[in-house]
Amino acid sequence: MGISYLPVSDHRFKKSPFFECNNREDTLYGLYNNRLYPINSASDENSHYSHMRSKCCLYDVPETPLKIKGNESIKFLNKIFTRDISKIQIGKAGYAIACNHQGGIIMDGVLMRPNDEEFIYVQANGDFLNWAQAQIVDFDASIEDFDSWVLQVQGPTSLDVLEAISDISMDQFPYYAVCETYINGNSFYISRSGWTGERGFEIYSKNSDFDGVDLWNYILEKGKPAGLMPSDVSSMHIRRIEAGILDYGTDIDQSLNPYEIGLDRLVHIEKDDFIGRNALLETNNKTIRLKGLICEQVALTRGDRLIDNDEELGLVTAGAWSPFLEKGVGLIRLRISKPENYQIKVVTSSGTYDARVVDLPFYDKEKLLPK
DSSP, X not given: OOOOOOOOOGGGSBOOTTHHHHOOTTOEEEEETTEEEEEEOOSOHHHHHHHHHHSEEEEEEOOEEEEEESTTHHHHHHHHBSSOGGGSOTTXXXXXXXXXXXXXXXXXXXXXXXXXXXEEEEEOSSOHHHHHHHHGGGSSOEEEEOOOOEEEEESTTHHHHHHHHSSOOGGGOOTTBEXXXXXXXXXXXXXXXXXXXXXXXXXXESSSOSOHHHHHHHHHHHTGGGTEEEOOHXXXXXXXXXXXXOOBTTTBOTTSOGGGGTOGGGOOTTSSOOTTHHHHHHOOOOSOOEEEXXXXXXXXXXXXXXXXXXXXXXXXXXXXXXXXXXXXXXXXXXXXXXXXXOEEEEEETTEEEEEEEEOSSSSOTTOOSOO
């Protein structure tokens, strides 16, 4: 039987300016925020993972930055986010989550304040923009998708790359700092953040009017002394699970509130009214239901079932084999919270195995790894 291909109109999704840098016959693509991104173009994701852990890798990522401006931008952001946005200083960033009126999480992401005129919210996958635009009508503010594209450099030597491609000194650019700088003749936003739990930074374009292939090659060339190599999301995926970094739509959604995923520190009940405040104030659902799972025998995958005394306890939302821990690891969503080292069964495609519940992250719980 021959293979049929379903034609898809280009207007349904966007190719990044870096698309051709990863476009090979064996490249597997995903769709995130209507943007194509390379999931797996590496012959060996474990070797790329090891390289990212020892040196650094360059990633084309499909995050969608949104720009918020206006006289009442802080007032608006405090209405839609659970944390007090006024406490994010110029030149800094902070993790911010938005909830619906029932207290369920509708988006998470990093909110940057690069200057005194604008905020940049790097949203995860989802239709957050339309929801936010519906909330902004009573404020002297605006929010827009400004067609920004994102690269990440992640790994222990990543800041050597940052110094090589810009005028930023890594000694003066700590974790979660934000600034604007020129790279290869174009102005970009830079943040000291990432999706791996490793030292790293992110580059955000100010529009789509730049040569993505030229920028990609420039960064790789300047990053050679630091051991920089191109990679894809497959190696990031392993490391983000180990680090307990959550993915909206995969691990969390509107059925969970911030308390249930361990983000109570981002719920500032004491500030003025925000969407979801009353529900979060009144909820009794404050035990953590999103945890980690370790299986000594096999890699875990999304959809693996969790069994406790013959009863369904939950599911694996994301899983992998950890080369560092030499164990199967997974993020899990539980119906009922369980304590550290609680023993359960996990049902995988290859059989049923013993496993244990752990608190996240899987290691570096004291956050001693340099960022």
